[in-house]
Amino acid sequence: MGSLKMANPTSRDIAEIAGVSQATVSRALRNSPLVRKETRDRIQEIAKELNYFVNRNAAGLRTHQSNTIALLLFDETGGADAQINPFFLSMLGYISRAAARRGYDVLISLQQLSDDWHVEYQASHRADGLILLGYGNYVTYREKLAALSAANTRYVIWGPVIKDHPGHTIGCDNENGGFQAARHLLSLGRKRIAFLGQTSPRSPEFSARYAGYMQALLAANVHPDPGLKVDADNLEELGYQAVEQLLAAGESFDAVFAVTDVIAIGAVRALLNAGIRVPEDVSVVGFDDMPLAAHVTPALTTVRQDIRLAADGLVDAIVGLIEERPVESTLMAPKLVVRESCGAKKGVRHK
Amino acid sequence: MGSLKMANPTSRDIAEIAGVSQATVSRALRNSPLVRKETRDRIQEIAKELNYFVNRNAAGLRTHQSNTIALLLFDETGGADAQINPFFLSMLGYISRAAARRGYDVLISLQQLSDDWHVEYQASHRADGLILLGYGNYVTYREKLAALSAANTRYVIWGPVIKDHPGHTIGCDNENGGFQAARHLLSLGRKRIAFLGQTSPRSPEFSARYAGYMQALLAANVHPDPGLKVDADNLEELGYQAVEQLLAAGESFDAVFAVTDVIAIGAVRALLNAGIRVPEDVSVVGFDDMPLAAHVTPALTTVRQDIRLAADGLVDAIVGLIEERPVESTLMAPKLVVRESCGAKKGVRHK
């Protein structure tokens, strides 16, 4: 069969070589049982030899499908320079793998919440559906979501499952996670547990974690001290500053529950820096279990959100919507991961 | 002008509403000066009101362009479960931003080096070009790249700039980086500097870092001790094991140069675990300056690859190839970032 080479072969070229119609080539390449096995094999072999691949634009134009999912990552950093939250970044990896397994490509896009992203991806037929990722400001968020829904865009959100919120959500049971974190600290004998994180209504996930924390305190008859609650957005530097602030205010505390690992890592740095030992003097627990949580020193005790499962769930959901199967919002169970920063494992420095 | 709403408007719908031909609509939407300003504005307004977006499949089919870049990330982890190297993951963020600035979408795909990815993305018209990212095994890599070139696929690699390597490469001057790291350790009075990393020909980047390290030793008349060189692939656990191995062999050393931050973090953990102080007893320097390098304790001294610049360079290069401008391979200068783990800054724990 020598050298069947050409620049940009089309199904028509293959038809000519195979001595069949272009329609038959199209069927054969999609493995249609309508085409006789023999013919099918021959055609596929020719396609392979020619390094032929179906033109996705043509196929997409015909079928109105792109087999692509757009992944929108909200950039909390205000754009420009800063790093994206590594937690979401690593989720992206799992999403991409899960999508590939189901035959979907993934288009990524970093977005400002303020951007006018809502409909374009699907309306332009670049994607069949959207996955939205990021700790959003749910107040502004909400109208955008409503606009998406109004435009019949298919989308799934990673975030808090909020009653009568538009769209489908896959999220973590943040309240339970916060509860587990605080209960664990209490079980270690800690009573003055500082809370670091933003709890305004624009951050319902963090608010839920706070609610869980409060529940645990109340269940243990520990009176919460408002002086131990410090607002902090999700940046390492702000975790650092939050602890500095507590120290400057002369607050005494024997534990810190930070609403994300990023904040927790900043908090630990500030504590060590002030000559306060972690976990001997102050226990620290984070939230997320991002990749490096296990590798900082002391290794961070944290509440794990299983991002692998989350990614699978998000992809399942969006593919479900695309293929018009019924989809439900889901709440996933978080899990406390005990490492060194809380002091529960005395003298054990690695698993 | 009330409610102009319809399910999936096309340029033809707009033409009808505007009372012009479909061709004029197409021109107007692409801002062609051929269309009278007035008409153009009117058409664009209608499009906006209808929430119309050009069907990318149709446009792509016509123009043979996708305005999309495929980002192929090589998965060193062997697939399945593991985390992707955070260094590359965060590069992805910058690439996506740079591409957006130039009007390109980014399609991501995690790949095994063994996969048959070489041509499909461009041949199927899903992408106009590829960016390849990851510490590849350059022996197997090479044939794949040759295949890409043979298929006239446009691609740019992040990696070592190797003479007569196929394709265009944007990379870091790894040799110089290794030199800076070792020279810095030597300047601190360290003489027995362990080297942790894989230096086989399949990892030319790491080999180059090793070469720089050797140069620095020789320039300082320090005789390199082969017992202080330990092979380690790019995983935290392997950095940990490498140090364990040195200790078990009874080697004495006062510094560690790890060929990546990930390995360095594992090394630090092993040292602390063995009761060896960092940096008092052993100085540690890594390579990459990944996001968390600054936030582990002690903060990691490392050789920074400016990933922002790298990302811009990669996108510039691939867009250049796509738009048929001449493109050259580039070597970027790395920069030593001094933090705590080397001991140069006594008593200073944060910037």
Added chain:
DNA sequence: CTGAAAGCGCTTACAG
């Protein structure tokens, strides 16, 4: 400055 027309490369009823 505008329109009529061709054609990009597929998929899929429809007919046999």
Added chain:
DNA sequence: CTGAAAGCGCTTACAG
């Protein structure tokens, strides 16, 4: 089991 034909929604010479 196979083919002829229509048509997806654009862009862009070509003609005026």
